Amino acid sequence: MGRFNRESFIIRDKDVLRDDYQPENLEERDEELDEYAATLRPVIQGWQPNNVFLYGVTGVGKTAATHDLINELRESAEQYDDVNLNVIELNCTGCTTSYQVAVNLVNEIREPSHPLTSVSSSRSAMSETGYQQKRIFNELYSDLEDIGGTILIVLDEIDNIGSDDDILYELPRARSQLDLDVKLGVIGISNDFKFRDNLSPKVKDTLCEEEILFPPYDADELQNILSQRAEIALHDGVLDGDVIPLCAAFSAADSGSARQALRLLRKAADVAENEAMSGGKAQVTEEHVREAEHQIQRQQVVEGMHSLTRHGQYVLLTVCQLAARGETPERTKLIYEQYQQVVKSYASDPLKRRRVHDHLSDLSLHGILELMDSSSDRGNYNEYELDVSLSSALDALENELGNLDHVREVAEENSLLD
Ligand SMILES: Nc1ncnc2c1ncn2[C@@H]1O[C@H](COP(=O)(O)OP(=O)(O)OP(=O)(O)O)[C@@H](O)[C@H]1O
Ligand SMILES: [Mg+2]
Structure with a gap:
């Protein structure tokens, strides 16, 4: 038999396991879906939509639920002649400012690329740079006026804009700015709790009219x-x-x-x-x-490793050695001491302690190490341990640093090799 054939023993349809597959029913989310639907019901009544802020950690169905409900809402809206529902969806990944979100919204209206967006316009797309923010907002308002009816703007992964949250103030306010008969609602979605907490108070008041939490x-x-x-x-x-x-x-x-x-x-x-x-x-x-x-x-670990310098790898190896001896979580001070030995064994010069701290926090940002806050009578201090299995960390490090069997042996002696 050739290398490529259509035979499969286990998998009938792999696409169904993919992330972008939209399941027919969302399991285990009845309560949240009811709550979410209630905030969208005014649309069907022909009233102003609520602004909604949806939040919860990654992978808990926020996007899937939104797609489900909006589709259902759209079907219901079609039954009423006096409801003209238009949806604009934007995934804000890659937009780090309100300006970029606004330009991308204009372009989403002019050249839809997200599944929920139901509007279309004959105007040509705008370039992403070179205009004044005010100009972009005005373009956006005039596009919205042209669309008319009830408009829901879905801003997924809105936390990408960080503290530059003007757009979240401007959009809900646009309701009152638009003279025409436009009913506008904004749905913001985020998996970053800090983003929600740090929204400016004026945005919180408007955007977070309704808040829905999707728990893990x-x-x-x-x-x-x-x-x-x-x-x-x-x-x-x-x-x-x-x-x-x-x-x-x-x-x-x-x-x-x-x-x-x-x-x-x-x-x-x-x-x-x-x-x-x-x-x-x-x-x-x-x-x-x-x-x-x-x-x-x-x-x-391999992906995280791409962003590591050689010393980042030494730092990770240091934590692996400690883990193999059962000595993690370990305090940064002691990790640094051990790190100096590791570096010496590779005939290299150690970095200053401050830089090693930076590497440790980098590794925890990448989900390779876990930072634990600990306290004792002598005060608070940071400790780190592996957040991935020791064997996967060693496998990945070996690609970069050569054979690490000596660490594996220590771990095995201590029955710590997973
Ligand atoms: N209740 C559920 N029933 C069936 N599938 C679900 C459910 N919740 C999530 N999923 C599936 O899990 C995957 C992730 O869901 P989704 O993309 O909606 O997460 P999210 O909350 O938007 O995450 P992120 O914050 O990372 O964007 C999708 O494939 C989705 O279909
Ligand atoms: Mg999502």
Whole structure:
């Protein structure tokens, strides 16, 4: 048989496990969906829509729920002649200022590219630079006036704009600025709690008229979400009974994210599929989930590693050595002492302590280390430990620093190699 053929033993439809797949029903979100729907109901009554701020950690269904509800709302609105509902959706990834959001909104109106956007305009797109902010806002207002009716603007991942949040003040205010009969509502979506807390008070008053929190999923909820997907995505009977509970448990313990749980299941199915292709059994087992988790973590470290300098790698290796001896979490002061030894063994000169601190906090930003605040009678101090498995960190480091079996051996002696 050739390398490429259509045979599959495990996976029936891989697209169903992808992130952008829109499930028919959102499991375990009835309460939030009811609450969300209630804030959108005025649209059907022909009233001014509410502004809504939707928040919750990553992967908990904020975007999926919004797409679901807006589609439902649109269908309902079609039944009423006096409701003319127009939706503009923008994912604000890459927009770091209100200015960029405004230009991108104008261009979304003129050349729709997001799934929910239902308007279209014959005007030509604007370039992203070179105008005064006021000019852009005016263009936006006049486009909105042209569209007319009820307009919902969905700003997904709005936290990208940081503290430059003028647009969130301007848009809701545009209601009163527009003379024509336009009813405007803004839906802001964010997974960054700090962003919400740091919104300027005037924005909070307007945008956060209605706030809806999507909490993380627990293991039971994740199991239902995964089962629903697996049923469509995988062939019947290929899942061992403990696969879904294990995927759910891993993700619930870490983030409560459905995205993470789905990624783990997808990877486990992939690993099992590859084995089946080369003559193995057509079955996904607990072992495959563990292997998948290891691969994902390793990938995460490898990706984080791209941004590390050589000394960043030494710092990570230092924490690995400490972890192999069972000495993590460890205080930065002691990590620094150990780091000096590591650097010496690579015949290099150590960085100043301050810079090593920077590397440690960099590594924790990348999810490779975890920062813990600890306190004792002598005050507060920072401690770090690995936030990925020791073996995935060592695998990834080995690509850069050469063989690290000596660290593995120490870990094995201490039964700490996962
Ligand atoms: N309740 C659910 N039922 C079924 N699938 C779900 C549910 N919640 C989330 N998912 C799935 O999990 C994945 C992530 O969901 P979604 O993209 O909506 O997360 P999000 O909250 O918008 O995350 P982010 O903040 O990172 O954008 C999607 O594939 C989505 O279909
Ligand atoms: Mg989202």
